[in-house]
Amino acid sequence: MTVSKDLVNGLNVARFQGQRHKTDNLKTEKICLPGTECLVKSHVSLASFTSFRVGGPAEWLVAPKHLNELEASFEWAINRDLPITLLGAGSNLLISDRGLSGLVICTRHLRYTYFDQETGQVTAAAGEPLVRLAWRAAELGWSGLEWAVGIPGSVGGSVVMNAGAHTGCMADILVNAHVLSPNGSLEILTPEKLGYNYRTSLLQGDKRLVTQATFQLKPGADPAKVIATTAQHLKQRHSTQPYNKPSCGSVFRNPNPHKAGWLIEQTGLKGYRIGGATVAERHANFILNCGGAKANDIFQLIHYVQHQVERHWSLSLQPEVKILGEFQPI
Ligand SMILES: Cc1cc2nc3c(=O)[nH]c(=O)nc-3n(C[C@H](O)[C@H](O)[C@H](O)COP(=O)(O)OP(=O)(O)OC[C@H]3O[C@@H](n4cnc5c(N)ncnc54)[C@H](O)[C@@H]3O)c2cc1C
Numbered sequence: 001m002t003v004s005k006d007l008v009n010g011l012n013v014a015r016f017q018g019q020r021h022k023t024d025n026l027k028t029e030k031i032c033l034p035g036t037e038c039l040v041k042s043h044v045s046l047a048s049f050t051s052f053r054v055g056g057p058a059e060w061l062v063a064p065k066h067l068n069e070l071e072a073s074f075e076w077a078i079n080r081d082l083p084i085t086l087l088g089a090g091s092n093l094l095i096s097d098r099g100l101s102g103l104v105i106c107t108r109h110l111r112y113t114y115f116d117q118e119t120g121q122v123t124a125a126a127g128e129p130l131v132r133l134a135w136r137a138a139e140l141g142w143s144g145l146e147w148a149v150g151i152p153g154s155v156g157g158s159v160v161m162n163a164g165a166h167t168g169c170m171a172d173i174l175v176n177a178h179v180l181s182p183n184g185s186l187e188i189l190t191p192e193k194l195g196y197n198y199r200t201s202l203l204q205g206d207k208r209l210v211t212q213a214t215f216q217l218k219p220g221a222d223p224a225k226v227i228a229t230t231a232q233h234l235k236q237r238h239s240t241q242p243y244n245k246p247s248c249g250s251v252f253r254n255p256n257p258h259k260a261g262w263l264i265e266q267t268g269l270k271g272y273r274i275g276g277a278t279v280a281e282r283h284a285n286f287i288l289n290c291g292g293a294k295a296n297d298i299f300q301l302i303h304y305v306q307h308q309v310e311r312h313w314s315l316s317l318q319p320e321v322k323i324l325g326e327f328q329p330i
């Protein structure tokens with residue numbers, strides 16, 4: 001099986017232009033993964049699986065709950081020579097209106113959390129919402145995740161993206177991540193093996209799936225204080241970022257030492273609109289789906305913003321959002 005780097009990572013989308021989808025003529029179908037009760041479903045709309053609320057159907061979609069179901073999912077795709085796309089909470093994804101061919105593995109249903117009182121470490125399955133973990137830690141008086149509140153990602157996706165805010169990030173607290181390869185081998189990787197940098201890791205563009213992660217926190221603080229700091233971060237976020245409409249958070253990485261939001265605002269692009277997609281008034285590095293946006297509207301707007309900023313500032317903005325599937329040529 002070849003796991004398409006493009007589909008997993010969203011790079012070089014042009015390679016897929018012009019390809020027809022195998023889903024076009026398929027009726028909805030459900031298949032039980034051998035040896036499990038987990039269903040693989042065909043032609044499932046992916047719009048509700050992304051925070052942008054756009055995207056066409058997955059040719060096949062599976063949402064395993066356990067490791068054996070994940071292993072069976074990989075095997076199922078390998079046996080059919082299907083490309084695989086890994087999905088967390090879909091909060092940093094732009095999926096094409098044409099959808100995705102092959103098997104989409106949704107990790108949201110991988111759920112468990114364990115707070116180890118002895119070590120101060122918390123272990124969470126890939127599908128746990130990061131926000132939930134941050135609030136649980138705060139309520140216990142464990143500090144270290146206050147920055148994470150407001151990031152609507154899963155633990156797995158956030159380890160891959162090296163999610164961060166307010167000077168904290170995954171790389172600072174990760175002890176290890178368990179990663180499953182398509183061939184069924186399971187590795188335990190420390191941050192040193194993950195090549196962490198600002199919003200990047202070696203797991204981006206990789207075939208391996210994060211099944212769980214362990215983080216080092218600091219127990220023993222007054223819960224009221226940790227809750228207060230967490231709430232303060234959320235308040236600050238809500239006052240500077242638009243949470244009222246679907247988005248993917250920051251569209252572009254900040255091009256050090258500049259801030260993408262400032263550059264886009266100074267280019268005069270706040271409020272600029274293509275179809276149902278607009279550059280947010282509250283924060284120019286956010287693109288919002290203001291209702292009825294197509295993935296292609298967002299895709300075109302991303303490129304328009306990139307082009308205009310390049311023209312004005314001779315700076316190339318790199319998307320943080322992962323772009324998956326085929327899009328119309330620019
Ligand atoms: C309103 C809003 C605010 C945001 N604020 C922030 C912020 O402050 N800081 C920040 O860093 N981000 C922010 N984001 C972006 C996003 O929430 C993070 O990048 C988040 O960590 C993505 O996690 P996810 O589970 O949604 O991953 P997805 O978007 O589902 O996937 C992201 C990438 O990871 C891969 N992936 C997902 N799960 C796994 C897995 N288990 N194993 C292997 N690969 C996997 C996918 O294939 C994809 O390449 C924001 C987004 C929104 C909508």
Ligand SMILES: NC(=O)C1=CN([C@@H]2O[C@H](COP(=O)(O)OP(=O)(O)OC[C@H]3O[C@@H](n4cnc5c(N)ncnc54)[C@H](OP(=O)(O)O)[C@@H]3O)[C@@H](O)[C@H]2O)C=CC1
Nearest residue numbers: 051052129131132135150151152153243244245246247248
């Ligand atoms: N603009 C956009 O496109 C999107 C924005 N968002 C925003 O991103 C943020 C994060 O969203 P999401 O990841 O879905 O997380 P949620 O805010 O829905 O919270 C996830 C879980 O965290 C726990 N939790 C949340 N708030 C508290 C609290 N105050 N005290 C204790 N526990 C709490 C709850 O767990 P339990 O139920 O187990 O108690 C909850 O189910 C939200 O502000 C949301 O509005 C989210 C998606 C898209």
Ligand SMILES: C=C(O[C@H]1[C@H](O)[C@@H](CO)O[C@H](OP(=O)(O)OP(=O)(O)OC[C@H]2O[C@@H](n3ccc(=O)[nH]c3=O)[C@H](O)[C@@H]2O)[C@@H]1NC(C)=O)C(=O)O
Nearest residue numbers: 165166240249250252253254259261262265282283284285
């Ligand atoms: C939302 C994300 O992460 C966010 C994270 O939540 C916040 C808080 O820590 O800091 C980063 O935003 P950011 O750099 O835009 O932070 P902000 O404080 O909002 O803005 C930085 C600077 O740009 C200016 N700014 C911002 C938006 C705008 O429209 N105009 C403008 O001039 C602000 O005034 C500020 O001086 C992360 N973005 C990136 C690309 O690093 C994400 O990655 O999806």
